[in-house]
Amino acid sequence: MTTPRTHTAVAVVGARQPLEAIRVPTASPEADEILIRSQFTASTPLDLHRADGGLLQQPGDIFGSTTVGVKPRYRAHQEYVTAPEWMFGKIPENITAEEAATVPENLITVFNTMATDLGLPTRWPKPEGYVPSNADDPILVWGAGSSVGQFALQVLRWYGYRHVLATASPSHHEYLRGLGASACFDYRDADVAEKVLAAASEMAQHGNGGKGGSAVVPFIIDCIGSRNGSLGPILTKKIAQPSSVVAVMLPVILTHAGPDQAPEYAMDAPEVARSLLGPGAESSGVTVKGVRTFFVYENSPLFKAKLPSEIMPALLAQGVVTPQRFRIVEGGSILEREENALRQMREGGVSGVKLVWRTSDQ
Ligand SMILES: NC(=O)c1ccc[n+]([C@@H]2O[C@H](COP(=O)([O-])OP(=O)(O)OC[C@H]3O[C@@H](n4cnc5c(N)ncnc54)[C@H](OP(=O)(O)O)[C@@H]3O)[C@@H](O)[C@H]2O)c1
Known part of the structure; x- marks a missing residue:
């Protein structure tokens, strides 16, 4: 060249x-x-x-x-x-x-979110017969129709998580089940929170009762980071309960960009959670973490050494992850x-x- x-x-x-x-x-x-x-x-x-x-x-x-x-x-x-x-x-x-x-940006985001924000192991190489200790804990992927959400479903499935719930527009549900969602819900439904909680309780009973603490949904990935469209319902409708960890894609969107509308953002996810929950925020027992993939290689020497050069190509070649x-x-x-x-x-x-x-x- x-x-x-x-x-x-x-x-x-x-x-x-x-x-x-x-x-x-x-x-x-x-x-x-x-x-x-x-x-x-x-x-x-x-x-x-x-x-x-x-x-x-x-x-x-x-x-x-x-x-x-x-x-x-x-x-x-x-x-x-x-x-x-x-x-x-x-x-x-x-x-x-x-x-x-x-692929790269959001596949990398998913590994970073699991390891850094949710504390879920991302072992590489994955040992033969590997079953993660939280395999039966329900995990909610809110906004699974998004790019982050689609990769989250595939990676969680591959690591062996059995109860991955997804919210998305109904037109995506069949496709998302094919990527690994155990059950899908329309995030626009007024009773989406009740439906998610009912399904998660059912799944935990049929699994091993859940190991992630008292929450029905111990792990939540908010792939959208919208104050009113995703984090709001997750927190105020009590999908996140004491001991739940919510990993939120930053920035939190306060106002969405539009043709005639300047967007507004917040970078402090716990602060946005406090603004949603009011005085009850401190005692809610919910941990809210803002995802910052910008720091992925500082967070993990393994990711720096292997994620772009070895893990991503291997997962694509093996068909574990579909573009x-x-x-x-x-x-x-x-x-x-x-x-x-x-x-x-x-x-x-x-x-x-x-x-x-x-x-x-x-
Ligand atoms: N901080 C970080 O490290 C990091 C890393 C990556 C991405 N992000 C951020 O994460 C966000 C998502 O990125 P992306 O590339 O995955 O976006 P994307 O693919 O463009 O997301 C579009 C999807 O969002 C879904 N959606 C919109 N509002 C929703 C809501 N209220 N509830 C559920 N789903 C909703 C729509 O789903 P339906 O089609 O189902 O309606 C749409 O398909 C962006 O703000 C991005 O900047 C942050």
């Missing part, structure tokens, strides 16, 4: 401002880094949080989420990316480049494709699919 001197990247100018295509120097690899020419990337809600809410964003920053995108040269929405080799994994032969673009269904975002340039993807997310038209687009025009 002939390395160019400069290449095109998409950068943010300011919150809710049009993005810009800029030319940036193509960084020569140093130390353990390699330079790759990118083919496809995906847009994720984090891009919208950055573009419209200014979250974790300085003017001029290059766009695109990677799990450790602290340096502009590591970011995904550009033609060339220079980053340490251990951050990359080889795409297995059974997976296309477009499919591969749907997410995706929609290709078209556009005449890298900038147009990025803007079109953001618009689709802003308009709320993304349900169960990942938005994937070409980073290069050639």
